[in-house]
Amino acid sequence: MxxxxxxxxxxxxxxxxxxTERSYRQAWHYAAKEQGFELDDALYLSMIGMPRTQSEPKLARALGPGLDLPRYRQQRDAHFRQLQRQGIPxxxxxxxxxxxxxxxxxxxxxxxxxxxxxxxxxxxxxxxxxxxxxxxxxxxxxxxxxxxxxxxxxxxxxxxxxxxxxxxxxxxxxxxxxxxxxxxxxxxxxxxxxxxxxxxxxxxxxxxxxxxxxxxxxxxxxxxxx
Missing domain, CATH: 3.40.50.1000 (HAD superfamily/HAD-like)
Incomplete structure (x- = not known):
């Protein structure tokens, strides 16, 4: 047929x-380090393409109860906005x-x-x-x-x-x-x-x-x- x-x-x-993915990755790693976590790159790569309603719970499960997710979200988004203002090709x-x-x-x-x-x-x-x-x-x-x-x-x-x-x-x-x-x-x-x-x-x-x-x-x- x-x-x-x-x-x-x-x-x-x-x-x-x-x-954008390199800027997103930098922002996700930055926000994790701000709370004393090392974000495994394999974990980040597994979340590419997911909406934040799926990726953020996955992140929270991986990093554990010590993660302040609202603070993480704010710092990640602010850092990405800073990169975004520099222009993303x-x-x-x-x-x-x-x-x-x-x-x-x-x-x-x-x-x-x-x-x-x-x-x-x-x-x-x-x-x-x-x-x-x-x-x-x-x-x-x-x-x-x-x-x-x-x-x-x-x-x-x-x-x-x-x-x-x-x-x-x-x-x-x-x-x-x-x-x-x-x-x-x-x-x-x-x-x-x-x-x-x-x-x-x-x-x-x-x-x-x-x-x-x-x-x-x-x-x-x-x-x-x-």
Whole structure:
């Protein structure tokens, strides 16, 4: 059976569009050290792609009852904001890819585990946020990635079947979410290498966003990319 052509592209944000994951990692480690903890990097990497409603309880269980979570949250977020104000760059290939999709009138969605305030801060002074057909943030779903709900909601808003939508992610949890929603998937790893289950199931594994259109151009509707 022939697969339906790709009709829309659904983007994660942190680590895929923006080079934010290194700043997040620095902020998470900083806040842990402020309370005398050493945050295991493997623990941090396992939480990439999760909303804070899932990652913070996981952190608290790992570090134990001595962690003051509200204080940790405040210090982590303040440190990240300080880094964010210095400017967080786009990942290589995002701007020409997004501009091409927009010029060809291919719908796009932003599907992120971050809050809307973080989305708006990252895209401040940049023209792209309003060009997404829809944006799904952690406040808009009950269950975040790796649950399929975020990508299911994006597909519903676009009025497209999941099989018509390409999910582009940098994290294992994000790819699991897209797969569970029934979408096509492409992983562009950033800090996190693909786990064995993800590597076995992901449709495309790319080195950068610059490879996406050259690799997948024939899977879009004929003539759609010009």
């Amino acid at each position: 022939t697969e339906a052509p790709i009709t829309a592209v659904l983007f994660d944000m942190d680590g895929l569009i923006f080079d 786009f990942q290589a290939g995002f701007e020409p890819l997004f501009q091409r999709l927009t010029a060809c009138q291919i719908p796009t969605a932003l599907v992120t585990s971050s809050r809307m305030v973080d989305v708006e801060e990252n895209f401040a002074q940049r023209p792209y946020l309003s060009q997404f057909a829809t944006t799904v943030t952690c406040e808009q779903v009950q269950r975040g990635k790796p649950d399929p709900e975020p990508y299911q909601l994006a597909c519903q808003r676009l009025r497209l079947a999941p099989a018509q939508c390409l999910v582009v992610e940098d994290s294992n949890n994000g790819i699991r979410s897209g797969l569970a929603a029934g979408c096509r998937t492409a992983m562009v790893p950033d800090l996190q290498a693909p786990d064995s289950d993800v590597q076995a199931q992901v449709h495309h594994l790319l080195d950068s966003l610059e490879q996406l259109l050259p690799t997948l151009a024939d899977q879009f509707e004929p003539g759609r990319l010009g």
